[in-house]
Amino acid sequence: MAATGDILSMNNLETKKPVVSINDLQVKFKSDGETVIAVNKISFNVHAGETVCLVGESGSGKSVTSLSLMRLVEFGGGEITNGSLVLERNNKQVKNLVEADASTMRSIRGNEVGMIFQEPMTSLNPVFTIERQLTDGLRLHTNLSGGETREKALQLLKEVRIPDPEKRLRQYPHELSGGMRQRVVIAMAMACRPRLLIADEPTTALDVTIQAEILALINRLKHETGMAVLFITHDMAVVAQMADRVVVMYRGDMIEEAPVEKIFSEPKEDYTKALLAAVPQLGEMAGTSEPRPLDIPGHETLQKNQTKNLTARQETVLEVQNLITRFPVYGGVFRRKVANVHAVENVSFSIKKGETMALVGESGCGKSTCGRSILRLVEPVSGQILLNNQNILALNSHELRKTRRDMQMIFQDPFASLNPYMTLRDQIAEPLKNFGLVSKSEIEDIICDMLRKVELPLGFLKRFPHELSGGQRQRVAIARAIVVNPSLVVADEAVSALDVSVQAQVLNLMMALQDQLGLSYLFISHDMAVVERVSHKVGVMYLGRLVEHGSRAQIFENPQHEYTKSLMAAVPIADPKQRNISGDISFKPIPSPVFPVDQVIESPIYKEVETGHWVLTNK
Amino acid sequence: MKRNTMLTMVFTLVGFMVSYIPSVSAETCPVKGGTLVWGHSETTQNLYIHQTGTISTLRILQNIHDGLVTADKDLNIIPELAESYEVSSDGLTYTFNLREGVKFHDGSDLTSADVKYSFETLMDPDTGAVNKPVFNSVGSIDTPDDYTVIIKMDQINMPFLGRLAGLGAGAIIPEGSASIQGETPIGAGPLKFVRREMGNEVELERFNDYWDGPACIDRLIAKEVTEPTVRLTGLRTGEMDLINDIPADRIEEIKNDKNLKVLSWSHGVFDFVNLNYKHEPFQDERVRLAIDYMIDKEMLLQGALWGQGKIAASPGFVSSASYNKNLNQRPQDIAKAKALLAEAGYGPGDLKVVFKATTNYPYHVEAAQILVEWFRQAGVELTIEQLTWADWLSQVWVDKDFQMSMMNFNSIWEEDFLYYSLYNSTGGFNYRGINDTVIDELTEKARVTVDDGARADIYREVQQRVFDKVHDIVVWHRNSSFGTQKNIGGLDTLVNGDGATYHFHRVWIEK
């Protein structure tokens, strides 16, 4: 149904005037006396009933473009220095927004142009009720009475399919889940039936199932109202699902503009090609058993020596049995423990040498806690962790410190995981010194070798973390982790914070290092497509439990558990021909993992559906 | 006891007694009524007159209470609530005949029972009365009738009557009122206590049944304003009718103000520099003498008090008969001081002295700073330690832990109280540890010397001895002052003979 709708609107393109027409836009920012050109020479149109996706990596200027359209860029210190932004108004008159005065802009904002932002957690005012925030725009732009605005607000909430709309009106934002909040934001943007909806990365901060719901909602609203949609995103998969036309931006410049199929099938510009190549597509690994590096134009694809790995992957490096980690919740008069957050609940799996085991799941499912429990960065309640047949949980603090050499970690945020006051040299040398592994004279050689391994120039040694880009930092973090030759590396969302092109490079590096050094990875990620690309084995976590685990092929090609299936269904595919986001999608919300202290937890019962493919059968 | 014996004993006193009564009674108020706002320099504390030891509180209480006897301007002892009294020839029995028809503020009549009650509670150790030592030799108090009180002494104590006349020692309170005196004092004085807002102000009103005729003013409000400049502003703006203790540097200014007038007097307060005998160098008379020579008293008076005072070598009241007029302060002579120090074995820089000054008297701190300069010239290193009043009392007064200090005393005009306490080796105020057998003998002798002239001679001798031996370095008698609006009259009656307490009975406000 969605596909036909898109074709219909495409047909009308030539005959209708665009809702908004951007011509030769240039925006400058001033800071500390320096002027920076944020975007330059941007020109494109958006027509009614059409979704134009503005895609680019961080710093490409896509958000600045959208903010300019609302003239909100000025509040952030920006200035439109050239070009025009021509909007066809409700009264069919055409207005160049660059020349509009403040009051005209106020009558346009929220009325003729609506906008949705990235962070549903922060885009609602935490101290006002939902009703107030929904109605104040209505009161401003319409002359409805108090009762009528309330009715209208209720109707809007129904339109965005929020359950219990009457109750929600009285609630405050923090009482709503992230998905619901984003629905409220959409309802606010839609309140006055805008001609143009600007959605600035509206799903980036959301879990994949909720992302699917929101994307479907935006699509439905577009079809129902025939508004124009300007959709800003960095995610090519989302582009493939949403766009009619695509505008690719890079460092403030417009690189390429084309209909969505054309962008994916025959991209003209190198940058677009690279961008597409760097995006792993869910399902593209069907039929293969080994991870495969991503293709990066200009970089030769690393060849994997499959036989070597197969022989290497015999001995078990890590064996996790019945791992339970809970966090106490205190309350009452005497601050006693009143409940537990069951973060990791009876999880068992094993990793062999040279193998990548991936843990996937949505936020709050316990995958990170599981990884940190294994390294004893948080203390598990019970269970057994055998690393090279040594029981980690039985070690005293002194032995644990010695054993940490064998298990290293790469963290999600490369900004936070490097000590800002240490040079790269010291950061990489630290584990060597702490474990007393090598003599002082050897250290320099080893560090230089490491730097070569993670493909950083030697000149970086004296630099501090803030002088590096995100990708470079993550390379340093990798170097620090592998310099002590660990058997196990836990990579906790190690590439999530990176732009796709950088993400591809870092993933390739990790795979190459695995080949060279025979590393075992516990790869923790929320990104199904990335997991499919890099892992040998996959475990799916839900509410602290491992609901399904097995080889990559078993999980991705033959998912058995309900949750795994719904997760797969929600992942957008980076191919406009395979649109899976349409109609109204609604997933079951994840229940709370907080249980009373005396709660009896049933032991999990797994069924082996095929060799090495286990599925949880009880709740 | 025969009347004429008494007359020979206390001749001068009786003479004044006779002349006193008509003079006051004859005086009337030129103008009656009005509220007098007094900017009082200090905060009142415990209002129970027998417990309170501070002059600041006495200044208020002296208007609420009358005593059995009192002292006139020239420090002669005259009857007050007693119409007359007799002292037996052996000096052991005192008979007081009370005035009839005297009323307390609560309306009750003053009788001998009240006197007995007042003195007996005062003597009770549990009261913690400051004037208890006054009654040390009292054996019994008898009240043969409502208007006669007979006090029998165990041993002769000539200062008794004088002490009874000073510092509220002889104040009479109604029988049974001790427990309420601390908060709501009741007496037989010219003004009646109305209220006190602690730390802020005290309000008194005229007591219409006062035995010596009602006061001229309706009401006295004593605002407690410790900040001198603030008091001054209050006077200038007319917010206050009179203020005591004008900052020394501002007196000339007030004098020149045509809307204001200044009342100032130099009896009542003397300041002296103290040297502790427990500090070894000061046991050497030459060192003490050297220090005396280092000080330019006139300059010090100028520096610390802007010249508001009179330099003097004796602590006695100039108005008293026992004052030694022959003493002259030593002039400043640094060279001589140096020579004396050298003689005592202290070369330049050898002597280091700590001076403990209390912030309660800021001018002591100023004086100390000036001394530092002179001492330096004489090769002595003087350092100052500022102490709060509480710390000064405990360190200097009680523990005698000091080398050098400065203090002032006020209102001590009774000679035994003054010289015995300060200079007898067992004296209560002898915190310097002075131990001079000559002075001990003289002060003991004075206590039992019945003849006034002979006693005065003894005390003059004491003053001479203190000066010669440099037991203390008395520097000056400090001026006290009042600044008032032009329309305030009767100021000549305001200040009591002790120079430190005030009597608002005959002060009036011109409309």
Add this chain to the structure above:
Amino acid sequence: MKNLKKLFNPKGLIGSTLVILVVLIAIFAPLIIPPEYATRMDMRARLSPPDFSHWLGTDQLGRDLFYRMMLGARTSINIATSAVLMSLIIGLPLGLMSGYFGGRVDNVLMRLVDTLLSFPALLLALTISAVLGPSMQNTIIAIGIAFTPYLARLIRGEALRVSQMPYVEAAISSGATHLRLIIGHVLPNIMPVIIVQSTISLAFAILAEAGLSFLGLGTQPPEASWGLMIQASRDYLDRAPWTALVPGTAVALTVLGLNMFGDVLRDVLDPRSD
């Protein structure tokens, strides 16, 4: 660091100039000006307004306010610096341990600190200096103790925040001992906050010294200190306002300099800010 250029914006320039000036005066004034100039009296020129012979006028004992102000700088700076150092020496280890190790020790320490925080700092300093008696050394102790809970609380919070940073976890994984973690990772990362807070505490300490001296419990005369000078000026406010304005301005400019310097330092020392 690139950030250093922030030192040269107007605020940074004014702040650092003032601080350097005061420090220079504190160090060199007593070397250049004979110390007795601060106590030399002239009874013929008491409370004389600023003129050619006395640039900033004289006080009630005819002492030259310019010299007193210059020579008083060292006293004030000395007390403030020593007091802040003292509170650092006590507060830093307490706060670090409490924030880093957490648990029972943290609970007990922070309960105590919270209790102490209920006492206004000036009241605490006043009471302590009443207990110890007045002297320069005791003033330092009083201010030092009064400031300690504030510093300990701040450092504890920072240490807690930093100990939860991924780079500390990374260092744990790298086999770092507690000592190495505290000295090598936690401490350097809370150092900027400590430096900035110390600068601002210095400003507060100068104010506190002035306040204590104002109440007669600080520096002892005839020693020149700014607080003492202000205290002495109280009785002559309307007659000779310069006696208050001279030391008051000196305090204000120093504190102003320290505050501005602290503000700029906060920006300069933050590695994330460029």
Add this chain to the structure above:
Amino acid sequence: MAYIIHRLFSMAITLFLISIITFTVTNILPGDVAMMIMGTQSNPEALANLRENLGLNDPLVYQYSKWIIGMLTGDWGNSLLFKMPIGPILLQKMTASGLIVLLSMIIALALAVPLGVWSAVYKNKWQDTVSSSASIVGVSLPDFFWGIMLILLFARALGWLPSSGFVDPGEDFLLALKHAFLPSLALGLGLMAHLTRMTRATMTGILSQEFIRVARAKGLAERVVVWQYGLANAVGPVMTVAGLQMGYLFGSIIVMESLFNYTGMGWLTYQALLNRDIPLIQATVFVIAAVVMLINLIVDLLYPFFDPRIKLK
């Protein structure tokens, strides 16, 4: 509810600690209470008697329990200095100080909030520079220096307001306000500077948040965006800081009341300290600490009204 009880329980522990600290510190104060009572006109015998009567010779633990039981049962003892029951004195002085503390807080907030918001809205523009410079100067001036300046200006030069004294608001409220105004203003100006900086920082943070952009994207006027959407979020943090500044205020009144001859808690505490009126020192210090703690507790408990996200658990 359990949270409130928990907080009260924890407050009781803190109060207990406060009482122990207060008691210990006051007991090591040098100086002799008995001596203070009697003044220079005292004698050893009377002193010894008085010490015994005052219970100064009892063991400390006994003295402490006697004191704390007295405090809890409302028998706060008598001031040695004023020979009056402490309870009523404290009540009166607390009212006096409460007036200037409250007034100075009102002055500070009334000036600081608009200035801070203004500063944040015009961040890095000249308006910000003016307001930031004013506040940094304000923070830097000792508050008694403010006091001196205000006395010189308003009381001496202009003669508009009284420079000293305290008037009971129950008697003449307007006059009481007049007397309280200058000390409050002096305190308020220093505090204002601090709160302006704080408001500016908070508002800067809030104004850069997404919901502000959302509000603008709805077409709301800047006035509404800043003064309703923005400020509503700043109330909590500003109130918290204002609460924490209570401690600073109760410290500053010691100097300020002494300067303005305003006889409130600060004056009383200072007098008690100077005169070693131990029962009074204990009571004033204890009460000030307790009041400071209580105010902060109240701010904490009120927080959910300013910010619905905070639940008292």
